[in-house]
Amino acid sequence: MSVVTEKSLQCELLVAGGGLSGVCCALAAARLGTKVILVQDRPVLGGNASSEIRMHVVGATGLHAGLPLTLEPREGGLIEEIRLELAVRNPQRSPAVADLILYELCRAEPNLTLLLNTTVVAARVVAGRIVDVTAERPSTEDRFTIAATMFADCTGDGRLGAEAGAPCLRGREGRDSYGEPLAPAQGDAKTLGSTILFQARRHDRPMPFVAPPWVRKFTAADFKLRPFGKSGSDLGLEYGYWWIEWGGCLDSIKDGERIRDELLGITLGVWNYIKNESGLDVAHWALDWIGFVPGKRESRRFLGQHVLTANDVLGSRPFPDAIAFGGWPIDTHPPEGVDAPAEAPCTQHHVPWLYDLPLRSCVAATLRNLFFAGRNISATHLAFASTRVMATCAAMGQGVGTAAALALRAGVAPADIAADSDLIARLQQQLLRDDAFLLGAANCDPADLARRAAVTASSAQPGGEPALVLSGRTRAVHGPAPAAHAAAGPANHWESVLEELETGRARPHYTVAPPDRARPGTHRWMSDPAAGLPAWLELRWPEPVAVREVGLIFDTGLHRFLTLSQADGYTRRMHWGEPQPETVRDYRLEVETTAAPGTWRTVHTERGNYQRRRVHRLVAAEAPALADIRALRLVVTATHGLDHARVCEVRVYA
Numbered sequence: 001m002s003v004v005t006e007k008s009l010q011c012e013l014l015v016a017g018g019g020l021s022g023v024c025c026a027l028a029a030a031r032l033g034t035k036v037i038l039v040q041d042r043p044v045l046g047g048n049a050s051s052e053i054r055m056h057v058v059g060a061t062g063l064h065a066g067l068p069l070t071l072e073p074r075e076g077g078l079i080e081e082i083r084l085e086l087a088v089r090n091p092q093r094s095p096a097v098a099d100l101i102l103y104e105l106c107r108a109e110p111n112l113t114l115l116l117n118t119t120v121v122a123a124r125v126v127a128g129r130i131v132d133v134t135a136e137r138p139s140t141e142d143r144f145t146i147a148a149t150m151f152a153d154c155t156g157d158g159r160l161g162a163e164a165g166a167p168c169l170r171g172r173e174g175r176d177s178y179g180e181p182l183a184p185a186q187g188d189a190k191t192l193g194s195t196i197l198f199q200a201r202r203h204d205r206p207m208p209f210v211a212p213p214w215v216r217k218f219t220a221a222d223f224k225l226r227p228f229g230k231s232g233s234d235l236g237l238e239y240g241y242w243w244i245e246w247g248g249c250l251d252s253i254k255d256g257e258r259i260r261d262e263l264l265g266i267t268l269g270v271w272n273y274i275k276n277e278s279g280l281d282v283a284h285w286a287l288d289w290i291g292f293v294p295g296k297r298e299s300r301r302f303l304g305q306h307v308l309t310a311n312d313v314l315g316s317r318p319f320p321d322a323i324a325f326g327g328w329p330i331d332t333h334p335p336e337g338v339d340a341p342a343e344a345p346c347t348q349h350h351v352p353w354l355y356d357l358p359l360r361s362c363v364a365a366t367l368r369n370l371f372f373a374g375r376n377i378s379a380t381h382l383a384f385a386s387t388r389v390m391a392t393c394a395a396m397g398q399g400v401g402t403a404a405a406l407a408l409r410a411g412v413a414p415a416d417i418a419a420d421s422d423l424i425a426r427l428q429q430q431l432l433r434d435d436a437f438l439l440g441a442a443n444c445d446p447a448d449l450a451r452r453a454a455v456t457a458s459s460a461q462p463g464g465e466p467a468l469v470l471s472g473r474t475r476a477v478h479g480p481a482p483a484a485h486a487a488a489g490p491a492n493h494w495e496s497v498l499e500e501l502e503t504g505r506a507r508p509h510y511t512v513a514p515p516d517r518a519r520p521g522t523h524r525w526m527s528d529p530a531a532g533l534p535a536w537l538e539l540r541w542p543e544p545v546a547v548r549e550v551g552l553i554f555d556t557g558l559h560r561f562l563t564l565s566q567a568d569g570y571t572r573r574m575h576w577g578e579p580q581p582e583t584v585r586d587y588r589l590e591v592e593t594t595a596a597p598g599t600w601r602t603v604h605t606e607r608g609n610y611q612r613r614r615v616h617r618l619v620a621a622e623a624p625a626l627a628d629i630r631a632l633r634l635v636v637t638a639t640h641g642l643d644h645a646r647v648c649e650v651r652v653y654a
C-alpha cells in the first residue's frame with residue numbers, strides 16, 4: 001500500500017507556478033477577495049528571479065532608463081510594490097532575503113493558500129473545462145486533488161495547460177506563419193537557450209581556481225562578441241553572464257538534465273578561462289555561488305484567443321482588452337548559444353513604442369476556464385522575445401489575477417471575458433485603481449469621489465498644478481521630443497551596448513507611448529520648493545460626501561531602473577538600499593466636516609512611507625463611513641530627499 005496521503009482542496013482560482021507572473025496573479029486575485037491556491041514546485045518563490053537562478057527583473061524600462069517627468073516606463077502596481085519593498089528592505093542585495101519578501105507578501109494574504117514544494121502533474125477536463133488538477137508534494141508524501149472554478153498556468157513550461165490538452169506553439173515561426181518580416185524564412189523547432197549564472201567575489205588574497213576535467217575549453221575567439229570583466233551594467237565578474245547560453249537546439253523540457261550538465265561545464269569553462277587564461281587581473285576573485293537550476297528562457301507557448309505577433313509589438317497595436325503593457329526590445333538569441341561564437345549573443349530589435357498586452361493572449365483558445373501569464377502566453381517566438389521579461393510577466397500576472405477576480409464575481413468564464421465590454425471596462429478601471437498602467441487609459445471610475453472635487457494646494461510649481469492629481473493618469477510617457485527620439489542609435493540595442501563599451505558613450509533608445517495614446521504633462525501635483533514643507537493638497541466637494549477610503553499614488557521615480565540585481569554596475573544606476581528620493585515620507589490626512597467648517601481633524605497619520613501606492617481605510621470594514629465631509633487635505637510633512645511634495649493621484653471612496 002502506498003504511503004501517499006490523498007487530500008482534496010478547493011478554491012476559486014488555482015495558480016500554478018510561483019514565478020513573478022504567478023505571484024502577481026495570485027496576489028492580485030486574493031487582494032480582490034478571491035480564494036486562491038498558489039502551487040509552486042520549488043521551495044521558494046520568484047522563478048527565474050529567485051535565489052536559485054538570480055536573474056534580475058527588467059521590463060519596459062528597456063536597456064536605457066527613461067527621463068524625469070517625461071518618460072516613466074517602469075511598471076506600476078504589484079511589481080512596483082515588490083521592487084520598492086526589495087530596494088528598501090534588502091540593501092544588502094541578498095537573493096535569500098528576496099525569496100523571503102515574496103513569501104511574506106503571499107503569507108500576508110488571508111485569501112491565499114501557498115503550497116510550496118508542490119508540483120501540478122495532471123489536469124482533469126470535462127466538457128471543455130478544467131475541473132481539477134493533481135498536485136504532488138513528495139516531501140510530505142501528499143497528493144492533492146485541487147478543484148477550482150478557474151485556473152492560471154504560470155509555470156513557464158505550461159505543464160498545467162499541456163496536461164489539460166491546451167494546444168501549444170513551439171520553436172520559431174517562419175515568416176509566412178504570422179506575416180512577421182523579422183521572422184526567418186522557414187520556421188524550426190529551435191528556441192532561446194538556457195543559462196546558469198554564477199557569482200564571484202573579490203577576496204583579500206589570491207584565490208586559485210582548479211577546473212574539474214569536464215569543463216569546456218574556450219579560447220579568446222569564443223569571446224569576441226561576448227564581453228566579460230567590463231564595467232558595463234552587467235558585464236562585471238560578480239553576476240555571471242546571461243550570454244552563457246546553450247540548449248536552444250534541444251527540447252528545453254525533456255532534455256533539461258542534459259542541458260544543466262552541459263551548462264555547468266560551459267559556465268565553469270568560462271570561469272576557468274577568465275581566471276586562468278584571460279590575462280585579466282582576477283587573482284583575488286573566487287566563485288561564491290553557481291546555479292544548479294538552469295534559467296530557462298523558452299519552452300511551450302500556448303495558443304490563446306489571440307496570438308500576439310511582432311507586428312502587434314512593433315506597431316503598438318491598440319487592443320480593447322489590454323491588461324498590461326510591454327516595452328523590452330524584441331530580444332532574439334542564436335539557439336546554439338556559445339556554440340555560435342561568430343554570432344552576436346543577442347539581437348535586440350528596438351521597440352519604438354510601449355505596447356498593449358491583450359487579455360486574449362492570456363486565455364486558452366480551446367478551454368473555457370484556463371488563463372496563462374508569463375513566458376508561456378499566446379505569442380509568436382518574436383513577440384515572446386519581448387514579452388518574456390519578468391516585470392512584463394508580472395504586470396500580465398496582475399492583469400490575469402484581476403480579470404479572474406472580476407469574472408468570478410460576475411459569473412463569467414475566462415473564455416467569455418474579452419467579449420464582455422462592460423466587464424473589460426471594469427477590469428481596466430480596477431487595474432488603474434491598483435496602479436497598473438494601461439496605454440491611453442484614464443481613471444473614469446464613477447465611484448471615485450475625488451473626481452467630483454475642486455482641488456487646491458498650499459503652493460504649486462509650473463507643470464505641477466494641483467488639479468493634475470485628477471488628470472486620470474499617474475505618469476508621464478510621452479517621452480522626449482520626436483527629433484531626439486528619432487536620433488537614437490542603431491536598430492540593434494546590443495550594438496549600442498558594444499559601442500558604449502568601446503567608446504564610453506551611450507546612445508539611448510527611448511521607448512515611449514504612441515502619440516495618440518500619450519497625454520503630455522507630468523500628471524502630478526508638485527508643490528513649490530520655495531514654499532518648503534509642509535505642503536498641502538485639498539479636495540473640496542460642492543456637497544458633503546461620506547468617505548471610507550483614500551487612495552494615494554506617490555512619485556517613486558518611474559523613469560529610473562529599479563531591480564534587485566547582483567550586478568554592481570547596474571545597481572549603481574539605481575537608488576538601491578533606500579527609498580526613492582521623490583517619495584513622500586511623512587503625511588497626514590485631515591477632514592473638514594459640515595459641523596465644523598474651517599476646522600481640520602486628522603484622520604490618519606503616516607510616517608516612513610516608501611511605497612508608491614497607499615490605501616487608507618479610515619473606518620473599520622463594518623463601521624459607517626465618515627459622514628458630512630466637505631473637504632479632505634493631504635498634508636505632506638517630509639519626503640525622502642526631494643525639496644517639494646509630489647502626488648500623482650488621490651482617490652476617495654465611500
Ligand SMILES: Cc1cc2nc3c(=O)[nH]c(=O)nc-3n(C[C@H](O)[C@H](O)[C@H](O)COP(=O)(O)OP(=O)(O)OC[C@H]3O[C@@H](n4cnc5c(N)ncnc54)[C@H](O)[C@@H]3O)c2cc1C
Nearest residue numbers: 017019021041047048058120155156195295296374375390
Ligand atoms: C538566463 C536568462 C536570462 C534572462 N534575463 C532576464 C532579465 O535580465 N530580466 C528579466 O526580466 N527576464 C529575463 N529573462 C526572462 C525571464 O526570466 C523569464 O521569461 C521569466 O522568468 C518568465 O516568468 P514566468 O513567471 O513565466 O516563469 P518562471 O520565472 O520560470 O516561473 C515559473 C515558476 O513555475 C514553477 N513551476 C514550473 N512547473 C510547475 C508545476 N508543474 N507546478 C508548480 N510549479 C511549477 C517553476 O519552478 C517556477 O518557479 C531571462 C531568462 C533567462 C533564462
